[in-house]
Every structure is written in structure tokens, then in C-alpha cells.
Amino acid sequence: MSRYQSRFQSREHAGAELASALRAYQGTGALVLALPCGGVPVGRVVADALGADFDLVMARRIAAGVALDDTGKTWRTNETDACSTGGGLRGIHFDQLCRQRAVYTPVRKPADPAGRVVIVVDDGLVSGATMYAALARLRKQRPARLICAVPIATRAGLDQVRALADEVLCLDTPDHIASLAHYYHEFQLVSDDRVRALTGMTSAQAPGPAGPGAAASVPSLTQAMLIPYWATPLRAMLECGPNPVGVAVMVHAGGAQRRAARSHYLARKLRTRGFATMLVDLQPDRRVDDAPDSEVDELTKRLARILSFLRASTPFASLPAGLFSAGTAAAAALRVAADHPARPGAVACVAGRIDLTGSAFLQRLDTPTLLMCASGNPESVRLHYQAFAPMHCPRQLSFVHASGCGFDDRKALEEVATLAAAWFEQYLVKPSRPYPAHEAAR
Known part of the structure; x- marks a missing residue:
């Protein structure tokens, strides 16, 4: 054998x-x-x-x-x-x-x-x-x-x-x-x-595949776009199925090659739950690691520009929008959610540097916010608790079973996708109802 x-x-x-x-x-x-x-x-x-x-x-x-x-x-x-x-x-x-x-x-x-x-x-x-x-x-x-x-x-x-x-x-x-x-x-x-x-053979002539793949369904749109921003446009990838219920704007800052597989996996999971996705690297020239702490202000400006572009120049203009962010980009997401006129309907942050947001922004944040942190990273847990305390918006702090901040393990990614999709379904799909008393750390 x-x-x-x-x-x-x-x-x-x-x-x-x-x-x-x-x-x-x-x-x-x-x-x-x-x-x-x-x-x-x-x-x-x-x-x-x-x-x-x-x-x-x-x-x-x-x-x-x-x-x-x-x-x-x-x-x-x-x-x-x-x-x-x-x-x-x-x-x-x-x-x-x-x-x-x-x-x-x-x-x-x-x-x-x-x-x-x-x-x-x-x-x-x-x-x-x-x-x-x-x-x-x-x-x-x-x-x-x-x-x-x-x-x-x-x-x-x-x-x-x-x-x-x-x-x-x-x-x-x-x-x-x-x-x-x-x-x-x-x-x-x-x-x-x-x-x-x-x-x-044409598609009509070809025999259909048996088993998995025979009944594929999802997006009616896949479009690469350039978002004007000074001399360096930002690249965005828009994807959605028919009749999406909302759009998840997924942002990170640098390290595109390292983050690509994770980002696309999470985006596919969100699309299966009926959300359109818009993937953007806020700092595409940075090949490795994350954006430095000193660039949060600049990342915030770029993210504000992306939200304005979403409303003015994409098919998603009428959809409720949520922000899904990671790393230093999470601090920019929370600042935008606190101050931007076209603020998102909900925010989800995974392995985010939310400690860089600033207490003033956190205190006036009223956008429903989900924070996801690796349970096996003591320093990240400490920083998340510290940032979670001054927030008064509908909020949740979830600890995902993972040893580091990368969330490269498939089970950890599945949990992140499930948590984010449920959060967006609660606060984007049915935003007309009053926010429930939602203040949990788990």
C-alpha cells in the first residue's frame, strides 16, 4: 500500500x-x-x-x-x-x-x-x-x-x-x-x-462539476479602485454579493503581504453573511510591520478620506458602514468614529493599538465598538482593559484564544470573523432600534 x-x-x-x-x-x-x-x-x-x-x-x-x-x-x-x-x-x-x-x-x-x-x-x-x-x-x-x-x-x-x-x-x-x-x-x-x-468548450457546452463548487454564489461586484489622496492614491478592493445589507470597510496600515491572507479570509466570511467589503491599506508603501505610533494623525486623515469616498463615489453610498481595523489603524478608526461627520455605524478592532487613540476620543465615542484581543498576550490584554475603561458607548471586549497578536491560527480567525459579523449584524443591519445595554468583557 x-x-x-x-x-x-x-x-x-x-x-x-x-x-x-x-x-x-x-x-x-x-x-x-x-x-x-x-x-x-x-x-x-x-x-x-x-x-x-x-x-x-x-x-x-x-x-x-x-x-x-x-x-x-x-x-x-x-x-x-x-x-x-x-x-x-x-x-x-x-x-x-x-x-x-x-x-x-x-x-x-x-x-x-x-x-x-x-x-x-x-x-x-x-x-x-x-x-x-x-x-x-x-x-x-x-x-x-x-x-x-x-x-x-x-x-x-x-x-x-x-x-x-x-x-x-x-x-x-x-x-x-x-x-x-x-x-x-x-x-x-x-x-x-x-x-x-x-x-x-463554452460554459453552456461544458458539463457542470459534481459536488463542491456546483452551486457557487456570492458577489455581483468585484472592483479595484483608486481613492484620490494628495500625490499618492490609496488602493481599495470592493467586493459584494447581490443586495448586501451593509459594508465593512477593512483597514490596516502596512505589512500588506503578511496580512493579505488573513484579510481576504475575514472578508470572505463577512460576505457570506451578506456584507459588502472594502479592503484598504492606509500605508501601502510600508512593506513590513505596522505603522509607527507617530503616524496615527495621518492615518486618521486617510481613513476620513476613505469614508467620504465611500459615500460619494461607490455603489455602497446608501448602505450602513462599519469599520473593521487592525494594528495602529484601529486607533485611527476610533478617532474617526468619534469625530468624523460621516461616522460609521459600528466599529470592530482586532489586535488593535487602541491605546494610541487618546482618552479624549475614547470618552466622547458613541459608536458601538467591539474590541478583540489575543488572550495569550498579557501586554495586549492590559492595554485593551486600559482603553476599554473610559469608553461609554455600547461596547464589548472579547478575548480570542491565541498566543500572539497575529491571529494566524485558523480557529482564532474563525472566532474573529464570527464575532465581527455578529456585531455588524446587531448594529448595522437593524440600527433603528435603541442600542441595548451592551457593556461586556469576556
């Missing part, structure tokens, strides 16, 4: 599970691009479940950590510029890529990813070199959002591609993969004829 346990019955089964995880992009006009050959059956199922356009993205591994894209440019993982590694093999591999494109899609041009949500799919990822080349090529074509989605991958391989994708989604991440075939019960070679058949 094999010492490996098959994770997926087939590539189609993997595609159905991926589609379920990507259901937030159904009906958004997304473009699914598959890496031939193994990624094509997976991508076909994903595209059909999401109602998305489907095409191929051509890339090919030519050496360890090096791959070639369909323009003839070679890419090395962890580098953003082309390299010459590959020697004489480069020309051979490029000829093979050109042949594949001519065989698979002989009578039409490749789909244009510019300005679209683009989901790049393969049947697995080991070193990450081929996916890296595909993402690097697509990034130059200016998609609105670039997503890497694979059923299974090594953690090291995913680390290679994170910097190029706006979102990375993977269903299973073993430490080591000797062969992708070990994780599929059926893993036959995908022939050129099958690639051509799957690529030429």
Missing part, C-alpha cells in the same frame, strides 16, 4: 473544491487562466462553476527555479527581472511553447487580462517556478486583481509566488511533494486533444 493518501479523486474533483473556495468571484466577469497541461481540467471546472471566461496562460519550467513565459522571457523565482539562465535549452522550450499555443488555440487571440479579475490555476505547485513565470507575465498586463489558485502546493513553492499575486489560495500544503500524482487517485497525462476540447 502506498504511504501517500490521495487528497483528490481527480483533477475535476480538485477543480470543484477550488471553485467552492473561489465562489466569491462568481458572476464578476473574472477570467480563469490554466497552465497546460495538468491545470486545464482543473481550470475548466473552476471557470464553469464561476461563470467565468476561460483560456490558457503559457509558461514552462526549463531549469531548477527558472521558467519561460510565452514571450520568450525567462524568470527566476524571487527575482522580478528577466534572467538568462537556461542556456541553449531556452530556445527549445520556447519553440515548444509556441507549438502548444498554435495547437491548443489556433484560431483566436489569447484573452486580454487588462483590468480584469484574473485567476491562474494549475493542478499543483512544487517549486513554484512555472507559476512564477505565468504571474510575472500577467502582472505586466495590468489585471485589476491577480489570484493564484491551486489544489495542492508546498509551502516553499507558495512563498515564491506570494509577492506577485494579490491573493493566493491553496487547499492543502504538505511540507514536501515528491510527485503530484501521489495526491490524486486518478492522474493520467492530459493529451493535446483533451486540452483542445476543454479549451474550445
Whole structure:
């Protein structure tokens, strides 16, 4: 008996599970691009479940950590510029890529990813070199959002591609993969004829996926926007399903790559509860850690601008809005909630530096406020109690079982999502009723 346990019955089964995880992009006009050959059956199922356009993205591994894209440019993982590694093999591999494109899609041009949500799919990822080349090529074509989605991958391989994708989604991440075939019960070679058949099918012609992903539903809007702010516009990602009940403005300050997976997970959870989401990094140039204490005033100004933009220039103008913040951005959120004319209807802060808000702001805050703190961080617990005391608004202090402030554990994130969604449902969805006496620490 094999010492490996098959994770997926087939590539189609993997595609159905991926589609379920990507259901937030159904009906958004997304473009699914598959890496031939193994990624094509997976991508076909994903595209059909999401109602998305489907095409191929051509890339090919030519050496360890090096791959070639369909323009003839070679890419090395962890580098953003082309390299010459590959020697004489480069020309051979490029000829093979050109042949594949001519065989698979002989009578039409490749789909244009510019300005679209683009989901790049393969049947697995080991070193990450081929996916890296595909993402690097697509990034130059200016998609609105670039997503890497694979059923299974090594953690090291995913680390290679994170910097190029706006979102990375993977269903299973073993430490080591000797062969992708070990994780599929059926893993036959995908022939050129099958690639051509799957690529030429329309959504109406394609058989619907069985099992997970067949009934995907959620957003009717996915839109990347630039919010004007002096010389440096702020990037926002708006997503919602049909008839949202409110909008959660989710903000942090810096460390976008570190926070990305957590933020997108929480946003997906909120959207399943009927909320639209607007994700904004208040300090996009800061690659690591959080904004310093001295920049709370500036973050407050930026957040006030975002709320004004929300009301004036988005489809969410008439929806009740809540703020969901983390780190230093939480102090800015509470200041805005206390003083801004278009103050939010509710605030939720996770691992927030609310001690930086200032007692004067906390005392005049009347917006319902939820504070979430890691139970295993004594200093954070102390600071939250200290800031909680002078608040007179409807308030709740919840301790989430986590050892640090990162909340990277899935169970902790699930609890954070549940608490925030319940808070927004109570104070945004039915704001007309009187606020209940809500003053709890737990």
C-alpha cells in the first residue's frame, strides 16, 4: 500500500473544491487562466462553476527555479527581472511553447487580462517556478486583481509566488511533494486533444462539476479602485454579493503581504453573511510591520478620506458602514468614529493599538465598538482593559484564544470573523432600534 493518501479523486474533483473556495468571484466577469497541461481540467471546472471566461496562460519550467513565459522571457523565482539562465535549452522550450499555443488555440487571440479579475490555476505547485513565470507575465498586463489558485502546493513553492499575486489560495500544503500524482487517485497525462476540447468548450457546452463548487454564489461586484489622496492614491478592493445589507470597510496600515491572507479570509466570511467589503491599506508603501505610533494623525486623515469616498463615489453610498481595523489603524478608526461627520455605524478592532487613540476620543465615542484581543498576550490584554475603561458607548471586549497578536491560527480567525459579523449584524443591519445595554468583557 502506498504511504501517500490521495487528497483528490481527480483533477475535476480538485477543480470543484477550488471553485467552492473561489465562489466569491462568481458572476464578476473574472477570467480563469490554466497552465497546460495538468491545470486545464482543473481550470475548466473552476471557470464553469464561476461563470467565468476561460483560456490558457503559457509558461514552462526549463531549469531548477527558472521558467519561460510565452514571450520568450525567462524568470527566476524571487527575482522580478528577466534572467538568462537556461542556456541553449531556452530556445527549445520556447519553440515548444509556441507549438502548444498554435495547437491548443489556433484560431483566436489569447484573452486580454487588462483590468480584469484574473485567476491562474494549475493542478499543483512544487517549486513554484512555472507559476512564477505565468504571474510575472500577467502582472505586466495590468489585471485589476491577480489570484493564484491551486489544489495542492508546498509551502516553499507558495512563498515564491506570494509577492506577485494579490491573493493566493491553496487547499492543502504538505511540507514536501515528491510527485503530484501521489495526491490524486486518478492522474493520467492530459493529451493535446483533451486540452483542445476543454479549451474550445463554452460554459453552456461544458458539463457542470459534481459536488463542491456546483452551486457557487456570492458577489455581483468585484472592483479595484483608486481613492484620490494628495500625490499618492490609496488602493481599495470592493467586493459584494447581490443586495448586501451593509459594508465593512477593512483597514490596516502596512505589512500588506503578511496580512493579505488573513484579510481576504475575514472578508470572505463577512460576505457570506451578506456584507459588502472594502479592503484598504492606509500605508501601502510600508512593506513590513505596522505603522509607527507617530503616524496615527495621518492615518486618521486617510481613513476620513476613505469614508467620504465611500459615500460619494461607490455603489455602497446608501448602505450602513462599519469599520473593521487592525494594528495602529484601529486607533485611527476610533478617532474617526468619534469625530468624523460621516461616522460609521459600528466599529470592530482586532489586535488593535487602541491605546494610541487618546482618552479624549475614547470618552466622547458613541459608536458601538467591539474590541478583540489575543488572550495569550498579557501586554495586549492590559492595554485593551486600559482603553476599554473610559469608553461609554455600547461596547464589548472579547478575548480570542491565541498566543500572539497575529491571529494566524485558523480557529482564532474563525472566532474573529464570527464575532465581527455578529456585531455588524446587531448594529448595522437593524440600527433603528435603541442600542441595548451592551457593556461586556469576556
